[in-house]
Amino acid sequence: MTETAQQDTPPAAEDGAAYRRKFLVVADGSKECRVALRYAALRAALTKGCVSLLYVIEPADFQHWRTVEDRMRAEARQDGEGVLHELAGEVNELVGLMPELLFREGTKAEEVIAAIKEDPSIHVLVIAAGVGKEGPGPLVSMVAGKTGAGFAIPVTVVPGDMSDDEIDEISQ
Secondary structure (H helix, E strand, O other), X not given: XXXXXXXXXXXXXXXXXXXXXXXXXXXXXXXXXXXXXXXXXXXXXXXXOEEEEEEEEOOOOOOOOHHHHHHHHHHHHHHHHHHHHHHHHHHHHHHOOOOEEEEEEOOHHHXXXXXXXXXXXXXXXXXXXOOOOOXXXXXXXXXXXXXXXXXXXXXXXXXXXXXXXXXHHXXX
């Protein structure tokens, strides 16, 4: 079935709510994240879908004092909420959609896979490749490695150094 046919006759959701194809973006506030986000937002708007933003708090190495660990976790959550709301505003301004905000704690690889498994309306994971000397980035490496072998959905990797105009052109 083509993408156009799917948007014209979307399947019914189990709970009777309208079905919307979700484009999942891992939110971290980086330049690459914003590239992936722009692409996902434009594709979601074009296909009458929506964007899901996932922020993952990775486990802290500091476990000597419980109160310090709790404070670090609370600060990380506050930072994550700020990133999610900022990026949600960008999506809303760009295409007039309000994204779904997902907040999880754990390792990125495990939480991305868990989010995909738990929500059957997530149809595409959109990530952007890093452009620095460090390589393509941890998300691209995750998808390309053993961890990514379990993905049951397509993964779109957008070059992380694309301009807004280039993203706009390829997202049509």
